[in-house]
Amino acid sequence: MYDVRFYKGNYSWRQKQANRDKCTAYVEQHFNASANTSSGYAVVVTGYRASETSKNWGRWYANKVGQVFNIPVAGRGGILVGGFNGRGNGNLKHTKMPAILLEPMFVSNPQHAEWVRSTAGQDKLARILADSIIEVFPDGSRIGFSIGHKYKTSRPRDRGAAVYGGGAEADYAEIVMGKAKDILENYDASASQQETSSLKEEDAPINDIRIIKDGKELWHHADIDEDDEVIWDKENLILHITTM
Numbered sequence: 001m002y003d004v005r006f007y008k009g010n011y012s013w014r015q016k017q018a019n020r021d022k023c024t025a026y027v028e029q030h031f032n033a034s035a036n037t038s039s040g041y042a043v044v045v046t047g048y049r050a051s052e053t054s055k056n057w058g059r060w061y062a063n064k065v066g067q068v069f070n071i072p073v074a075g076r077g078g079i080l081v082g083g084f085n086g087r088g089n090g091n092l093k094h095t096k097m098p099a100i101l102l103e104p105m106f107v108s109n110p111q112h113a114e115w116v117r118s119t120a121g122q123d124k125l126a127r128i129l130a131d132s133i134i135e136v137f138p139d140g141s142r143i144g145f146s147i148g149h150k151y152k153t154s155r156p157r158d159r160g161a162a163v164y165g166g167g168a169e170a171d172y173a174e175i176v177m178g179k180a181k182d183i184l185e186n187y188d189a190s191a192s193q194q195e196t197s198s199l200k201e202e203d204a205p206i207n208d209i210r211i212i213k214d215g216k217e218l219w220h221h222a223d224i225d226e227d228d229e230v231i232w233d234k235e236n237l238i239l240h241i242t243t244m
């Protein structure tokens, strides 16, 4: 039901190839990194002119990562439209289909790096990616995958950020995407009752706001949806939630 293709070459070339193949959706996998080793949130980048489908898909993915790994999400409800001051937009802007760029965790953060390097963590990330595609694109079919940094013609040695404890961002991105491809290509929508019921249970907004201190949840606010305005007042350290 799903046919997953990996696209290689420079970023604009990958996107043009995905357009040519009429992909239903396009996704590029990265991991974040920072000089501050305690930085640790999930976020998804969409293009400046992303469709609502891309935005909803990105929010679904980021919030699911937040939920499963108990980490905060950043951006607006989990997405950064247009990227980090424009960085990331070029990885997506040539696509004609919904497209997102994943930054699910920080490989500079020791705890996150442990997840990224472990089979269990990789399996969870692959499952979330596959589930996000099944959720948003239930009819399939061809999905374009791009591994951030790796296989660029212009900089063939680029592997992205160094991972705490060893390895490189792009190599782990490739492992996770490979696992997601396996899940998607073996997925049978009609076969699994369990699958439908678990999806039903998840048919609720996942915009929960949580306060996490040193990895432990202190506060959880679940009564929130996309129409609420959430503003963090940096100066006074107050989070304002307003139902519009």
Ligand SMILES: [Zn+2]
Pocket: 030, 031, 148, 149, 160, 161, 169
């Ligand atoms: Zn990257």
